[in-house]
Each structure stands twice: as C-alpha cells, then as structure tokens.
Amino acid sequence: MSINSFGARRTLEVDGQSYQIYGVDAVEGSADLPYSLKVLLENLLRTEDGANITTDQISSLGHWDPEAQPSHEIQFTPARVIMQDFTGVPCIVDLATMREAVADLGGNPEQVNPLSPAEMVIDHSVIVDSFGTPRAFEFNQEMEYQRNRERYQFLRWGQGAFENFRVVPPGTGIVHQVNIEHLARVTFVGEEDGRKVAYPDTCVGTDSHTTMVNGLGVVGWGVGGIEAEAAMLGQPVSMLVPRVVGFKLHGALAEGVTATDLVLTITQMLREHKVVGKFVEFYGPGVAAVPLANRATLGNMSPEYGSTIAVFPIDQVTLDYLRLTGRPEHQIALVEAYARAQGMWHDPDHEPRYSEYLELDLSTVEPSLAGPKRPQDRIPLAGSKQAFEKVVPRYSSQPDITVPVTLSDDRSFDLRNGAVSVAAITSCTNTSNPSVMISAGLVARKARALGLSPKPWVKTSLAPGSQVVTDYLDRSGLTSDLDALGFDLVGYGCTTCIGNTGPLIPEISAAVNENDMAVTAVLSGNRNFEGRISPDVKMNYLASPPLVVVYALAGTMDIDLASEPIGTASDGTDVFMKDVWPSAEEIEQIVGSAISADMYTSRYADVFEGGPRWKSLETPDGKTFAWDPESTYVRKLPIFDGMPAEPQPVGDITGARVLLKLGDSVTTDHISPAGAIKADSPAGRWLAERGIARKDFNSYGSRRGNHEVMMRGTFANIRLRNQLAPGTEGGFTRDLTVDGGPVTTVFDASQHYQAAGIPLVVLGGKEYGSGSSRDWAAKGTMLLGVRAVITESYERIHRSNLIGMGVLPLQFPEGFSADSLGLDGTETFEITGVDAINEKIPETVHVRATAPADAPARTVEFDAVVRIDTPGEREYYLNGGILQYVLRHMASR
Template identity: 90%
Template structure:
C-alpha cells in the first residue's frame, strides 16, 4: 500500500462497482501536465514508499519544467511485460539460469518468478520458405515447428514452471497486434488487500515496437530483454523524466492517401526534429479524425523516429475500438470513467504544457515510400523513379546491367537493377490496419479483373498480424483476389520485416550475386536497414500494403507510377496505377460491413491454448530446467558462473585494444545477430561442427537462446564496415595479438584477446545502437570481452542495455569524434577515473590512447551512466546480477 503523502487515494464508482484510485489532481500542477506525464505521476503516487519513491519526487513531477533538460530521476513500475519469442526466449533462459544461481547463493529457486504479468507471443519464428500457393501457411508452419521444437518445448516448460507467465502459441498473430486487439487493458485492475485498485495500463516490452500500444493511450515502450526481466522480477525502470513534444494534428487525410503515407511523413518530421529519448504526444482537433488503427501505426513507428513513446490520449475513438475488438462493456465503461476522473480524457481545445511543439495539416500528406535503407528517408511517390535512378549507382558497380534469366518453368526475361524481388505485405505496422489491408485486397481485385499478375521474378507474401485479418478478407471476398496475385497466406508473424524473408527465387538469387545487381524489396513494414530483409537485396523500401501489390505488378522500382503502365490487361490495353487504386469511399464501405466484434471474441477466446501441434509437444517438468548440453537452441548462459555474493569494486581499465571502429548510424541490426546464418560465418562453422545440416541452420533469431551461436554472430552483419579493417564488409577486424595484426573475424580476434587477458573497446559515431531493442546487441558485446564503448551519441535503449550487461558507455567530448581526435583504432587505451563510480557518478573519465608511434591522444570522455539506478547495475556487473544478489540477500 502506498504511503499516500498527498491524500490521493480515493474511491471511484463505476456501474455499481467501487474502485480505489490515486487521483493525480492531488498534486499541484498536474492539471497542465501532458497526458503521458499524468500517467507517470499516477504511477509514482500509487507506488510511493518513502525510499525509492518519495513525496519530494512526486511534487517535483507535478512542477515539471517543460523547458529544462531531463535531470529528475523516477522509478517507473510498469503494470505488465510483453514479449516476442526472439527476445523473449533469452529472458526465460536467464530466469531459468537465475533459479540455479540463486540456489548457489543459498536462496530458494522458486523465488524466481515474474511478479508482474508477463505475456509472450511467438511470432518471430516463421520464415517464408513457401509462397504463392494455398499450402504455404501449412508448409511454413510445419517447417517452423521442425526447426524450433527445442525452443517451443522450453517455452511450454516455462509456462508451467513460472507463475504469472503466459504464452500465445505460434500461428496466432504478431505480438503488437495481439497486444492492441486483446492483451491491452487500457485501465488495469488489481486486487490489493481486499480492494480493487484501478490504474493506467502501462507496459514495457522486449521489442522496440511495443509503442504500437500507445495508439490506445497505453504508455509503454521497448526495453532490452535484461530490463524486461528485471521488471518481471519487481525492479522498477529507472528513468529521467523526459522532454515531451506536443504534436498538434488538424484537418483530415485526402482521398487515396493511406495511413502508411501519414506515418512515413511524421517519421521524417520527427527524425529531423530530433526526438531521441523524448516522449511524443499527439493532440488537437485532428486527433478525432485519426482512426485507432492509424494511431497504432503511428505509435508503432516511434523507434523509427527515435522517441521513447508516441502516444494518443483516450477518447471516443479509443472506446469504439475497444468495443469493436470485443472487450467487455464494463471494461469499456471503466476506461472512460477512469480517464475522465483523472483528467486523462482528450480535450481537443486543451493544450498541455509541452517542451517542444510540432504540427501537421493531415490534408497536406502525400503518397510516399521510404528507403532504400532507412525508414526516415521518405520519398514522395511522384519522385520515386528519379530518386531510384539517382541512387542506384551507390549500390552496384553495373547500374545498366541486364541479365537474361530462365526459370524452372521455362519463363524467360531480362533482369535489371531495380527489379522488385520481394513484395511483402507483412509486419505489425500495417497489418493491424483494416483500411490498408482492405485497400490491398481491392487493388488485387481490380488487377485480377484486368488479368494482371506479378512479374515472374517477384517473391510475394501475405503475413497478417492476426487471424482476424483473414476473417475480414474472407468475409469481404478479397482473399481469392489476393491469392490469384500470389499473395497467399504464408503465416501469422513478422516474416520479411525482421529478415525472415526466406530465400529468393533461386535463379534470381544467382543472377543478383553473379552480376553484383541491385534488386529491391518493397514491404509494408517498419524496418528496411541494410542487410536486414535479405542478404541478396541491397535496396529496401517501406510502402503501404496496396502499394506493395502495385509494385509486385510493376515489377520494378524504376517506374513512374503516375505516367507509366504497371501491366497489360487481357485485352492488350495498358493498365495504370490509377486504374486499380481504390477510393476512400470504397475502402470504408467494406471496412464497415466486413468487420465485427464477434470476429475478435471468437479468435481470442482460447488464444493461449494453441493448435494440435502446440498441444502435442512433449513438455519437460520440474522447477528447474534440465539443460541439454547438446542443444543448439537453448543453453545455460554463463554470466552467473562463479559470481560472488558481493560485487567487486569498479576499477580503472588499462591496456585495452579496439575491437571495432565504426561510423555513424550503426544500428543494433549491425551489432546484434539477425537473419540468416551464413555457412562460412563463425556461427555457421560452429553449427556445422555440432552436426547441424545447412538446411537446418534456421535464423539467428530462432537461436537467441544459445549464446554460442549469438556471440559468434555479434558484429557479423554483412553490411557492417569496420574502419579498423578497411576494404572489408561484415564481421571482420584486425587481431593485434598476432604479429602483423592480420584481418580475421571479430569472434576469433575476441577469443584471442580474452585468452591474452586484453580488455576491448568499441569506437562509434553518431546514433550508435539505433534500431530494435535487441538485448543481444549488448549481451554479445559483453561476451566478446568489450568493457567500454565510446561514441558521439547513443540511442536510448542500447545505451541502457550496455550498462545492463556491465559495459561502460562513454561519449566523446562535444564537438569531437574518433576522426577529429585522430584515432585509427590501432591505439592502446587506458581509462582512469572509473573507480570514482564506487562513490557516485563522475561526469567524465580520462582516456589515454597510446599510438603505435609512441605519441598519445588524451581526452575526457563523458560518462553515460545517467541515473543512480544505472550506477548500481554497473557496479554489480549488470542488472541481472544486481537483482539476483538482492533476491538472495532478502531470502
């Protein structure tokens, strides 16, 4: 029970039931706070304990200064944790490992349980092996279960062994769509001491796109898996109260403009505005014109523009969506009553105090793409041909090459740069949105009526975010049209957007690799970073689902869709994009008639049960897991091996070597293992040594529970450019433990350095670690022996994750970089002043880099441990070690 210093605890009557709430209006200044900060304020009121959360901290949040830079630390306690299986499996591996480790420290293994509700949706494991056939879904799911049986058995064990942990089985939907359609409560209720306590639904998730739930008014964001584990174990999330950007919307979208066009426009605006680490909050008269699905799409893309969240307040649109998705009427009444009582109901005429302001007239949004390698690089559709022609020379040495190709079915054609080799309706971003999914179906219907088909070099796929999408496409009669164009159902999962594209058509792959071609992928996703979609595809474009269908028909990015035909009709006439593009009226008519609440209630009635494949899996028993030392999927993580009951003091670091010297915009996709495992990579060689056949390598994501694979894949992205090994691309570096410092793999060099007792450093540029909340980007960095990372700036999640794994994040002095300081990566580094962390957080540590010629480079690097909580994690060697020691000490 909260201390209740402000007398905030009171009763709220909702349809005859009494709830206890903590009224934010008890705190002076709360009435003008942004919506998101009111949610944080309630969180502090409800969890005030006089130690970690004090009355002074609560009062300070009420008097939040929007102009000030973040400096006020709070301890945020999320209501729940949401996970997907790629990032979630390591969480459960760690919890299983902690059960054994706490026993070694004299504690009770069964104390290790999620204390907050934790839900996992298995959605990242399906790969598009089969496509363009009615059997694709079954064939892909069969392969998925064959490859992932060990992981799925482990997760079924976790579901029975751990309390407060539930799993949504494979083939059900994408985590973020399942979250908004079913798991999100919007207003949470918890029984405490015989009282029903109501409070805002908040969450943290092991995927950066957890922010999709912001569209429902739920304050939640992505964290590293290690932070999520700590939250599950009762540790609050330590954070600085952020600056809040108020984004005013007015007007309405024009006919023919999609939610994807809107989100790509706002992504570009916010990335240019620089919102990394900030909250973004939408308000104003245009909010009511933004459907819930569009709000969720905007929230989903928050990581792409770098904000922590991108939230919409609660209003009638929120309630209508809850009603549509089959939430109980009493819950909907509670949501409205609670929001109004707390001043969290959206008033378009009220403007809260914000740190910064942006605005957009929705009618100004135009059809757009983004690419070819970053989601914030918006391209007006009208300029896409010129942009492609201007940029393709950057991706191939032969911009004008034409390669004759003959497929196994004897179809022949000339393949050119810009050919669309992948056209995928995929990912949570857009498949949650009925308007763009129905629009894609209508484009397919019109194209089918003209007799159009995709070009033979295009790999097509449809991977909806939930089974409800299949229901309304069926009810509207659009499934057959999509199937006719090769957009058959391939699975319910993230697929292409996370690199589970599967192999290209073999003849296309051979032509591309033999001739250094720059073919393209068009997908309705949120990520298009280099090397992410397919190792064969250099140029990736984000687009709306209907535009994905159009590009599949056109078959090339080298086209002006306004003036050039996308195909030839059965009667020989040219067909243009305008001939197949549906009107807003057509879309809304079908959306209104084809979707109903019964679809959601039926599909989610037994969402945790799973089908026959899931139920037939043999499930291990016991409170601790019986590790299989031969397993290539799930292995006990060694981070707790030999851990003492008390941490060693922080100490200075001497004689460190640079493992990698990297440039700007190095993402967690570059750092963390993802996508396919190459045969000749360190991970591929290790799997071969274990007797795993090449066809069974699966993906890095599916093997995230095995540190032997993952550490070998860290910094191994095929597009990574390590300036320490110029002329190479991929996971290569120089090994200074060997005479002549030859070029070798990052993993092999790391092992030599660790054998020699040499600590390692990574040098980076701006926005280091942007991208998904990949815990393995930090875990792998730590396991490779990296002790310090020095960059010009960090993305929020990765910096936090590095600390969570005991790696010290430093920042070059303002205005300086590795280049301006003359650092080449050949220096020997020493760091002094780290030991000051034993007492407090120093602002800087001194860095000495000794050059091979005997001269030195010296500078003071900024310490990016930002809060006392992060300092405790670092001193303990990581957040999990801190939690484990705390649990053992309180036994």
C-alpha cells in the same frame, strides 16, 4: 500499499462496482501536465514508499518544468511486460538460469517468478519458405515447428514452471497486434488490501515496437530483454522524466493517402526534429480524425524516429475500438470513467504544457515510400523513380546491367537493377490496419479483373498480424483476389520485416550474386535496414500494403507510377496505378460491412491454448530446467558462473585494444543480426561442427537462447563496415595480438584478446545502437570481452542495455569524433577515473590512446562523457549488470 502522503486515494464507482484510484489532481500543478506525465504521476502516487519514491519526487513531477533538461529521476513500475519469442526466449533462459544461481547463493529458486504479469507472443520464428500457393501457410508452420521444437518445448516448460507467465502459441498473430486487439487493458485492475484498484495500463516490452500500444493511450515502450526481466522480477524502471514534444494535428487525410503515408511523413519530421529519448504526444482538433489503427501505426514507428513513446490520449475513438475488438462493456465503461476522473480524457481545445511543439495539417500529407535503407528516408511517390536512379550506382558496379534469366518453368526475361524481388505485405505496422489491408485487397481485385499478375521474378507474400485479418478478407471476398496475385497466406508472424524472408527465387538469387545486381524489396514493414530483409537484396523500401501490390505488378522500382504503366491488360491496353487504386468510399464500405466484434471474441476466446502441434509438444517437468548439453538452441548462460555474493569494486581500464571502429547509424541489426547464419561464419562453423545441416541453421533470432551461437554472431552483419579492417564488409577486424595485425573474424580476434587478458573497446559514431531493443547486442558485446564503448551519441535502449550487461558507455566530447581526434583503432587505450563510479557518477573519465610501437609516436587524450545517467544505472554497473544486481538482492532476502 502506498503511504498516500497526498491523500490521493479515493473511490470510483462504475456500473455498481467500486474501485480504489489514486487521483492525480491531489498533486499541485497536475492539471496542465501532458497526458503521458499524468500517467507517470499516478504511478508514483500508487507506489510511494518514502524511500525509492518520495513526496519530493512526486511534487517535482507535478511542478515539471517543460523547458528544463531531464535531470529528475523517478522509479516507474509498469503494470505488465510483453515479449515476442526472439527476445523473450533469452529472458526465460535467464530466469531459468537465475533459479539455479539463487540456489547456489543459498536462496530459494522458486522465488524467481515474474511479479508483474508477463505475456509472450510467439511470432518471430515463421520463415517464408513457401509462397504463392494455397499450401504455403501449412508448409511454413510445419517447418517452423521442426526448426524450433527445442525452443517451443522450453517455452511450454516455462509456461508451467513460472507463475504469472502466459504464452500465445505460434500461428496466432504478431505480438503488437495481439497486444492492441486483446492483451491491452487500457485501464488495469489490481488488488490492494482486498480492494480492487484501477490504474492506467502501462507496459514495457522486449521489442522496440511495443510503442504500437501507445495508439490506445497505453504508455509503454521497448526495453532490452535484461531490463524487462528486472521489471518482471519487481524492479522498477529507473528513468529521467523526459522532455515531452506536443504534436498538434489538424484536418484530415486527402483522398488516396494512406496511414503509411502519414506515418512516413511524421517519421521524417520527428527524426529531423531530434526526439531521441523524448516522449511524443499527439493532441489537437485533428486527433479525432485519426482512426485507432492509424494511431497504432504512428505509435509503432516511434523507434524509427527515436522517441521513447508516441502516444495518443484516450477519447471516443479509443472506446469504439475497444468495443469493435470485443472487450467487455464493463471494461469499456471503466476506461471512460477512469480517464474522465483523472483528467486523462482528450479535450481538443485544451493545450497542456509541452517542452517542444510540432504541427501538421493532415491534408498536406502526400503518397510516399521510404528507402533504400532507413525508415526516415521518405520519398514522395511522385519522385520515386528519380530517387532510385540517383542512388542505384552506390549499390551496383554496373547500374545499367541486363541479365537474361530463365526460370525452372521455362519463363524467360531480362533482369535489371531495381527489379522488385520481394513484395511482402508483412509486419505489425500495417497489417493491424483494416483500411490499408482492404485497400490492398481491392488493388488485387481490380488488377485481377484486368488480367494483370506480378512479374515472374517477384516473391510475393501475405503475413497478417492476426487471424482476424483473414476473417475480414474472407468475408469481403478479397482473399481469392490476393491469392490470384500470389499474395497467399504464408503465416501469422513477423516475416519479411524481421528478415524471415526465406530464399529468393533461386534463379534470381544466382543472377544477383553472380552479377553484383541491386534488386529491391518492397514491404509494408517498419524496418528496412541494410542486410535485414535478405542477404541478396541491397535496397529495401517501406510502402503501404496497396502500394506493395502495385510494385509487385510493376516489378521494378525504376518506374514513375504517375505516368508509366504498371502492366498490360488482357485486352492489350496499358494499365496505370490510377486504374487499380481504390477510392476512400470503396474502402470504407467494405471496412464497415466486413468487420465485426464477433471475429475478435471468437479468435481470442482460447488464445493461450494453441492447436494440436503446440499441445502435442513433449514438455519437461520440474521447477528448474533440465539443460541438454547437446542443445544448439537453449543453453545455460554463463554470466552468473562464479559470481560472488558481494560485487567487487570497479576499476580503471588499462591496456585495452579496439575491436571495431564503426561509423554513424550502426544499428542493433549490425551488432546482433537476426537473419540468416552464413555457413562460413563462426556461428555457421560452430553449428556445422555439431552436425547441423546448412538447411537447419535457422536464423540468429531463433537461436537467441544459445550464447555460443549468439556471441559468434555479434558484429556479424553482412553489411557491417569496420574501419579497422578497410575493404571488408561483414564481421571482420584486425587481430592486433599478431604481428602485422592480420584480418580475421571479430569472434576469433576477441578470443585471442581474451586469452591474452587484453580488455577491448568499440569506437562508434552518431546514433549508435539504433533500431530493435536487442538484449544480445549488449550481451554479445560483453561476452566478446568489450569493457567500454565510446561513441558520439547513443540510441536510448542500447545504451541502457550496455550498462545492464556491465559495459561502460562513454561519449566523445561535444563536437569531437574518433576521426576528428585522429584515432584509427590501432592504438592502446587507458581509461582512468572509472574507479570514481564506486562513490558517485563522475561527469567524465580520462582517455589516453597511444599509437603502436611500430608506428610514428602519437598520443591522443580526451575526457569522455560517462553515459551512466541515473543512480539506478550506477548500481547495475557496479554489480556487473542488472541481472547480477537483482540476483544478489533475491539471495539476500
């Protein structure tokens, strides 16, 4: 219970029910705080304990200086934790491992339970093996259960063994869409001394796109799995109060412009504005013109422009959405009453104090797509043909190549660079948005009526974010139109967007790989990084669902959609995009008539129960898990093996060698890929040695519960370029323990270094670790023997994750890089001053890099910035990681 120094505790009456709340207006200066900081302020008031959260900290937040650089640390306690299965399975593996480790240290294993509600949606494991057929969904789900039976049995065990942990079974929907449609409370209700307490719904999630819930006014963001586990176990999230960017909206979108176009425009603006680590908050008169689904789409893309959150305040649009999705009327009344009582209800005429300001007239947004490899690389649709032709020489040694192809059904055609090999309506970003999903269906209806169909080289798929999407497509009659164009339902999950695209049409794959072709993927997702969508596809483009259908019909990115035909009608006339593009009136008419609250209440009535496949899984009993030593999916993580009750002091890093020297924008996909496992990779060889057939390798993402696979897959992305091994692409490096430094795999080299007792470092450029909040990008780095990473800059989550695994994040001095300092990666590194962290966080440590004995004498010295940013992070680092810190505290209790 809060010690309530500010007298903030009071009563809120809603429909005859009483709730205790903590009024933020009790703190001087709170009235003009941004919405998001009011939420943080309430969090501190409610959890004030005089030790971790003090009156000074609360007062400081009330008097927040928007101009100041972040320096004020707070302890934020989220109301709940949300997970998807790729990142959630290792969390539950860690909790199961912690139960045994607590027992080894003399504690009670059953005290290892989530203290905050933890909910997991299994959505990342379905692969598009089958497509373009009415049986695709059933076939893909059957294959999903066959591949993932061990993982799913383990999760069913966890659902029974751990308190406060619930699982939404496979085939239900995508985590972020299920979150906004059902799990999010907006105003949370807890209990304190027998009284109901109302407070803002806040969350952290093990997926970077947790920020989708920001569209509902819920302050939540993605964290690494290890940080999420700590939050589940009662540890607050240590953070610096961020700068807040106010993004003022005016006007409304023009006819024919979609939510996707708006998102790609704002993504480009915010990435250029540099908002990494900042809060973004939308406000102003244009907010009311942004539907909730569009708000959620904007929130979803927050990681793509780098902000921690991108939040909309609560208003009537929020309430209308809660009512549409079947939330109880009392809950809706509570949300409104609470928001108004706390000054958290949006007033379009009120301008809070912000650190920085941006502004957009919504009417100026134009149709767009983004690619070929980053979400922020927006291209106006009108210039897409020229943009493609400009970059294709980078991706194919023969830009004008033509390859004749004959399919198994005897259809023949010429394949060219730019051919759309994948057209996928997929991912939480857009499939939560009825207007763009209905729009895609209307494009399909118009194209079908004209006799158009996708080109034969296109793999088409439809993976909605929830079963409700199927309901309203069925009710509007659009399902049959999408099916007719090959956009049959393939699954309810994150498919193509996470790399679960499945194989291309075999003849297309062969032509691409034999002729170094640059075919393309067009998807309605949020990520298009290199190597992510398919190993056969080099160029990936993000587009709205209706535009995905258009590109499937056109079959190529090398087209001007404004002036060139996308196909030929059954009467022989040319068909242009304008002939199939629906009007806003058509879309709104179907959205208004086809969607109702009963769809949501029906679909979510028993969302945690699952179907016959889920219920029939054999599930082990017991409060500790019976590990199978032969399992290739779920293995006990070795990070607690031999851990002493008290941590040893940290020391300097001497005699270290460079494992990889990397450039700018190295993502967590590069560090820990989620897609296919190559047969000749260390992970593939490990699986083959255990009798696993190539067809059953599954993906790296699905095997995150097995450290043997994951550490072999670290830095194994097929598009990774290690400058220490020039001329290679993929998970390769030089092994400098051997004369001549031969090129070998990253994993094999790391094993040699560790056997010789040689610590490792990684050198990187700007935006190191951008992308998904992958705990394995840090776990794998640690298990490979890497003690420190030195870069020009970090994305927020990965830097935090490195500390959470006991890896020291360092930064080159401002204006310097590995190249400008003359480092080529062959040097031996001495990092001194690390031992100072035992007393306090030093600003810098000293780095001395010495050229090898067989090279001209050369020494490079510089002071690297220590990126341990908070006292809490220092404690985690001193303990060897956040889990070790939590475990020791549990055992001591």
